[in-house]
Amino acid sequence: MIDQHTVDKILAAADIVEVVKEYVTLRKRGVNYLGLCPFHNEKTPSFTVSQAKGIFKCFGCGKGGNVVNFIMEHERLNYVEALKFLAKKYHIEIEEKEVTPEEIEKRNERESLMVINSYAQRYFSDMLHKHSDGKTIAMAYFRERGFKDHIIERFQLGYCLDQRDAFTQSALRDGFKLDYLVKTGLTIKRDDGSTFDRFAGRVMFPIHSISGRVIGFGGRILKADKKTAKYLNSPESEVYHKSEVLYGIFHAKKAITQENKCYLVEGYTDVISLHQTGIENVVASSGTSLTQDQIKLIKRFTPNVTILYDGDAAGIKASLRGIDMILEEGLNVKVVLMPEGEDPDSFARSHNASEVLEYINQNETDFIKFKTRLLLDDAKSDPIKRANLITDIVRSISAIPDQVIRAVYIKECAKLMDIGEEVLYSEVGKLRRSRMEQLLQRERTEAVREHETPKIPAFVQGISCEEQEKEIVRFLLNSGNQVLFSQEVEGTNELITITAAQYIIDEILNDDLEFQNLIYKKVFDEYVRLLETNVEVDNRFFINHTDPEISQMAVDLLTEKYVLSRIWEKHKAEVSESPDFLQTAIPKAIMVYKSKVLKLAISKLTDELSKLKPDQVEETNQLLLRLRELYALMNKMSKDLDRVIL
Structure with missing residues (x-):
């Protein structure tokens, strides 16, 4: 048996277009891909692959399904064998076990946590729309943000009453177990046995999985209290793994595929405000450093990422090294710096979609050029700082897998830094050799382990x-x-x-x-x-x-x-x-x-x-x-x- 978390990781990593392209020549047509069916002889393409939905369908022979079904059919494998096939392709480790009573219980527990999160979302929405505090206090915050009813409903926003354990008591009355409420993180249990709501007094932002199920929450405090965190997220659980989730991906995946571009922002309200203005191909890292799993999630839908930064230069510099991972995954990265004093949320609230897109198109620049100009101001005429900057830029360029794109960036960097291209080629070559040696050693170790x-x-x-x-x-x-x-x-x-x-x-x-x-x-x-x-x-x-x-x-x-x-x-x-x-x-x-x-x-x-x-x-x-x-x-x-x- 393969545990459910591993199955979820395989399904999240497996890009159906990437997998099918190894067997079928696909051409993009609209938001989908078209090719000749590998399951029957045909001269006119009727085999369609939807990247956004993660499915394939042949309108000639009728075969269809998800990425696992495709591998099962094409490679003549059963379900478990197909999962192993995909796990090997995406370097996901599988540890098989016999199904034990404990594992059955764990699977049931996972589903119970999902049910509780769904219940909590409905409860918080009800409190927002039906409770007097929700209608006056929480709704006032959303109105101040400019959120309209349709956007509040689409993102299933809500409110947790500013009472000690109102949500917990409601859930217990409706038959939910305290143990599961604690495991979701919605309820906190003290050593003396008393309980309280984690999100009491906060407006609620449900976090959805790629399939649309509620797996966690973000909550914003409404009181001005310097001792209390402004935003609070659900803790890690069986169903919520922060490093693997992008806020808004469920609502954005179709638009990302259609536009062949993903806008990456920092917070919940950035995503919601851009959606409301009509720009839906946007997701947020929710204030965390980008992770490889999050980048791969974007890569499933598009190779093009534009990061929207506010004017906080210190914050930008702190995040630059992490974004090198995007380059390593082979994505095309551009950066937009919002006007001074603005962030994507405020800018979207004061401009319509065409104005926002016009600003982005006029101001977006490739990541390497942006990074060079940003750090060059610090280096100025200091030769040591300048040398460190060149090393930093070279490290980013060396992460790019495509040789042609690397060459373009080296040429651009040589002009900006007034340094010979041959020097940059030499340094990039050294770093790539070192990275390849590390990769080969890791692969050799894994191969021995097999x-x-x-x-x-x-x-x-x-x-x-x-x-x-x-x-x-x-x-x-x-x-x-x-x-x-x-x-x-x-x-x-x-x-x-x-x-x-x-x-x-x-x-x-x-x-x-x-x-x-x-x-x-x-x-x-x-x-x-x-x-x-x-x-x-x-x-x-x-x-x-x-x-x-x-x-x-x-x-x-x-x-x-x-x-x-x-x-x-x-x-x-x-x-x-x-x-x-x-x-x-x-x-x-x-x-x-x-x-x-x-x-x-x-x-x-x-x-x-x-x-x-x-x-x-x-x-x-x-x-x-x-x-x-x-x-x-x-x-x-x-x-x-x-x-x-x-």
Whole structure:
């Protein structure tokens, strides 16, 4: 079973146009994309993909569905397999489990939190429109903001009464559990058992998921109180993850697709005022630093982002580094600085849609040029500050994946900074190489993890398995330089390769295991040292080693006829140095070694257990817990070993 949060992450990350384009040539037509159906032969395109809705439909053969359905149909996979397929594409880690009663309860709890949030939204709206305080106090605030009835209704705005626990008591009377009210963050429970409403005395801004369900709230205080935060958000919960949400995305996604552009602002009222003036392709980060998940959410609908800043230069500078992430995702970023003393909210309230759009079109500039001009004022003629500025700009340019766009920005930056293009190209190249090396290392680590065997607990140490140690060292000497696994890094021409030696060493070191045979340990430690210095290890190094014991052992292992372990005899395997054989043989050799370590550790613990006295309850429980853990691992390894196919 894949837990619901992971499923949600996969569905949020998977861009249906991006996925379908790998199989079908699509052309944009209006707000949708059109192509030839991959499920039946046709000469006239009738296969339509809607990016805003996240669905496909063929009007020829009738097939349709979401991104998961497409992969299921095209790749002939079941639902879980299709989710795994998409998770791998978008680098989302999946941990499968059997459905336990606890997980069923958690799933039910998640749905209960959603129901409570929906109830709360209706309650707050009712208080705004029907309660005397809502109609006089809260509605006055919204009217002062210029919000009209239709916009208040569209965004489901509301009011939480300025009473200690009016909402909580109403929810309890209507049958909702206090525990769930606390988990949503709508209710706060004190140590003495008393409760109060988190948002008491605040006007309410419901936060919607991309599908339109209420997952959290933002509340603004109406009293002038310097000790109280002006805005307050729902805390993190099973249904609300702030870093993955953009305020207004549900209301904006269709317009973003139609306009092929997204305006990014800071606050709730910025979004609402722009919507009211007629500009709907706008979302807010709600005062938080931009996250990768939020950027990917925008990328699902458009590659074009324009950030609308108010005149606070200090605030802009603080956010510049975070926005480099937008460039890394390959989006086209432009920036607009609102007139002095204005923000998107106030500007939208005093201008109509055409005037706002005209101002944006006349004043938007690309992000690099904006950043250069903004920081250049600080640098002025100070050479150190100027050098730091150039480094900062180069870092931003190096984040851009498209080579042509990078070249354009380098040319522009060279003019603005009065510096040679060749210098900028050199610095950008260094940063991109460094970033690629980090990416390759991360991908290599993940690739190793895909094939890793179960991890041995830290308390298992000092177990001698000489026969298995010998087999592993034999693989190191005979096939250490052989490529065991390889895979292409998505979006690059780079190939990740993992040699047999890298795999073996990672497996042993990650479990903090040590060979007990001193000569095998010397060879292993020497191999580790050589790999750390990026030296390609040659067998002759060990054959001609200054330590006669290592030299003799290397000669013996390299010339001795290889005798298959019983595990290979069982499957009638033939010894080979082919990658196909090694891909199975080496992981299984590691697993046999770990399995033997576990068996001996179990035997050792069982012996210790038998020697304990009846009154040593704590020690007995500790040993039983360790034995339980080892037996579970042993059981898993036994199943894995039985599944060997050669």
